[in-house]
Amino acid sequence: MCALTFTSESGDPRPAIRGPAGPKPVSPEHRDQLGRSRALLWRLWRNPLGFLGMLVIVGWVAVAVMAPLLAPYSPILPDMAHRLVPPEPAHLLGTDQYGRDILTRILYGSRLSLSVGLLSVGISFLLGVPLGVAAGFFGGAIGQLIMRAMDVLLAFPSLVLAMALAVSLGPGLTSAMIAVGIVGIPDFARLSYGQVLSVREREFVESSRAAGASNLTIIWRAILPNILSSLIVRATLGLGFAVLTAASLSFLGLGAQPPSPELGAMISGGRDYIISGQWWLATFPGLAIATMVLGFNLTGDALRDILDPLATRRKG
Amino acid sequence: MASYVLKRLLYLLPTLFGVTVVAFVITRILPGDPALMVAGQQVSQATLEKVRASMGLDKPLLTQYFFYLKALLRGDLGFAWHTGHPVLRDLLTYFPATVELTLTSLLIALVLGIPLGVASATKSGGLLDHLSRVIALVGVSMPIFWLGLVLISVFFVTLRWVPAPMGRLSFAVGPVPSYTGSVILDSLLSHNWAALRDGLMHLLLPSIALSTGTLAIVMRMTRASMLEELGKDYVRTARAKGQREALVLYKHTLKNALIPTVTVIGLQIGMLLGGAVITETIFAWPGMGRYVTESIMATDYAPVQGFALLSAFLYAIINLGVDILYGFLDPRIRYS
């Protein structure tokens, strides 16, 4: 799958896989004052793209929560008498090869996609960040070992790794979710590793060390708050990536179980009908995925503008 | 310089070793019994055991791994039972198709991405800038497999502009002699214009589908570094001297601005190889991505391992290449 990250700043939070030396330290000036969450939300709201992104996300979340109220039909019950009906008033987005209403299935499908996205990013985050922070903070042989292991994972094309893992973990959406989560670990590890390296020697870390704080306290109190903002940006963008990758797995027949209305699986099921002209089976679920991912990407992009102004407002 | 390259290559060894371990472990935990896949269902249990033994699968895992490493050192990547060929031969057969697809996508991304990036940097904050930003975001938000299907639906099913989305050449055009493995180059070399046209038409949709993500990233990257360069003193000086704006932009600034883009290209090749997996499946493109997908689905161990090793190696080499290129573009960087 394509990367969803716009590695647009030269202080790239996702440094290339260039050599063992690790990433270039990021200029830390703007990391210190991490805006409180309310202020952050406010600024996001004021940013046009961020506003649009948030609107899309809120929209999809609302759809997911209210799916049973909004949906006109059952998402799984076949109705063979009305199959392959093109979009019409009774079925706004048409019906599939089982006569199921595609709009209904998309509404329910958004629940699956959103939760898979959230949970797999959660896995990447909760495993990747500690690994990266440990590697950056303690350095030495352990740090080397961790980062080399991440290199090994990165050396596989991510989708191939996700596929192999998803097959190995057994059938089901949960496996796909875990597979996507594992594939995302190196990203978070590398990012937090680089970030920790850049703040490790800063005075507030030194001062807490001098005050006799334990390693854990230093990490928790001094380091994490200072690297959190770039992690948030990455996590938001990662959500889009996770939704896409999970859909790709379902498209390949891994992950979602029939008859559940997973969006990738719906596209896969509609694929056979493209050539014979029943375009609506695959088109609408794809649009749903694309807008959902776009929401995350817009928000992530805007967040980066706000949290890391250096990256984008650099006009002499 | 040479010692730097050597050192980097040495660093590669432990990574490759790690890749062999991970690939071995992953294939062995793939559910399914290769012996059953080879022998089929219409055999007895006893025969199945014999098949298993003949494939070396009755040995302890560590022994199997040892045998694998030993063969690997001899340059033997094993045998793919699901294609009936040695893995190395298969990889060599399918690799050029993937390279052709990947490089074409990259080319599209660069040809469109760099000028757009430059344009939105010079008109930063303008309509084009915002528009390109949104387009870029939309580009990375679309599932490749869906975009591929939509392209097929529009350009093949409805408009009939392209040949059936299947493989690299229409079989009525026939195969071209293989000099390079690239259908385009081969048909040029053999002056087969029908094949050239047909090959390009086959290449068009999959490479467009595959390029969107990279295009977006190249565009954004170029914009950001152009902005940075445009703010620098030498640009102001050049402008003050009254040099033509186009010259300033393309001759002086772009060269420097491309440095970060080059890095991204290195990264993107890895991404494109991954994306090729899906694209090849949709367009029945006979490349490595489809090969490895089929191998995973068939629990064919050797090709999955071979593919992992090859892609890890490529990944490392490309990034090494990028770093070296970096040095040429930016003489300030010294290798140590």
Next chain:
Amino acid sequence: MRKYTIGTLLAVLLLVVALGAGTTGALAAGTITIAYSEGGHTLDPVMANDLTSDTVILAVYDQLVTYGTRKLPDGRVVGVTNDIRPMLAERWTVSPDKKVYTFYLRKNVKFSNGDPVNADAVLFTLNRIANTPGNGSFLFQVASIDPKQVKKIDDYTVQIGLTRPNAMFLQVLAMYTFSILDPAVVKEHGNEWLASHAVGSGPFKLVSWDPANGVILDANKDYWQGPPKVDRVVMQVIPESSNRVAFLKAGSVDMAVEVPPKDVRDLRAAPGVIIRSDPSVRILYFAMNCGVKPFDNPKVRQAISYAIPYKQLINDVMYGQAQQLRSPVPDGMPGYNGSAWHYSYDLKKAKKLLTEAGYPHGFTFDFTLGSGFDDWEQDAVLIQASLAQIGVKMNITRMARPQFLQLMSQKKLTAFISKWTSFVNDPGYHLGFLLDGKGPANYINYDNPKVDALLAEASKETDTASRLKLYEEAQPYIVRDAPWAFLYQYARVVGIRKGVSGYIFYPDELIRFYPLSK
């Protein structure tokens, strides 16, 4: 400079788009192009067991004997698997105890490289089959061939001894697995080479094989039965069924196999296309593991059998390209007896049986769906919806085919859908695999001593008619026990362009290219 190059390339690309692509020209005369869904796994006759590979092997190699054909009243020509005809062996004799067969080989038959086809080649081939682990060596057991009693009498006479009389022997000998190899070639190149190359005495010569693209076969002009009627056969891999259909419609291929049922009606109306739909012996069944609660209770299994919307599956999923399966033995296999089948879609009866079995409110069970076949998934979803109406909750787990096969063979699955085509079109082979208490493919712990006894008796019977009678007797027991819900028997659908003739349907579903002409 660089910009110039890129600009040129871009211009070329745009020009090409602007020119557009017309459909490609007509197919070359003398060449038959056939669309296949996959490209095969191995060309080694002993290892092959997929339709594409087997077809190539039959085109390149000859066997000692072969199947006869019959013209049906409607004009279709079909293969008859219990009518054994001479091939490389011009005749054979059987000893009175039916345990020793003597084959007299046709003289002056040569492999396409000029080597003679003689007794040594036959011996080499049979020994190789016996000693290569795989389905070939198992067929030795199926046919009761005694590897020690395979003898060369003279250069053109071979004797094969059996451990006991076996009605399936000649049928097995006609299979692609028993393709006669050239010993010199195999000795020179080794066994692995044989997986991707083929040199035989058959009507075609292998030009190239690439599993991702297809196979090219050229006519063997010196074939001993006379040269084939076409110069070249191209087996084109077109994985997507909808593309196979589109190509057939456009006339870009001469034939297409595995035409999806949903497109049959459309194709029948298409000018220039003929649809051949033959009832096959490929069956699809819904298996219930008799060793797992609640399917250990025959009443539960019968209840499920009454709750399956058979007509819907055949009409809506298969678009009529299937017929009701009425017995574990398919219609078209010798010894078929569908008289005991009495299941229909009757939810009331199903509910009643469930209540009698002690499940008045239904139950929940795990159903495993092997991936790779569209109709299976549709069947499963429809069955799930139907069972829900009698309170039975069916949880579908779809898994990749390797894992499905593995779990199935370990008898771990509670319920699943599976297809089966017996390599040997014989009820003894078929039932012995699937429903004998010790059958290697009895994945569901079905064990009826009465059935086992009848099968054992039949396998000893040397008289063909009495043997088949015993199999006919066994089937009603199985139908009543309902270890499977009998879903359907597939039709083999092949799309053919007008002007192409010579297609013969064989129960093994492999196309013989030799009779094809255009």
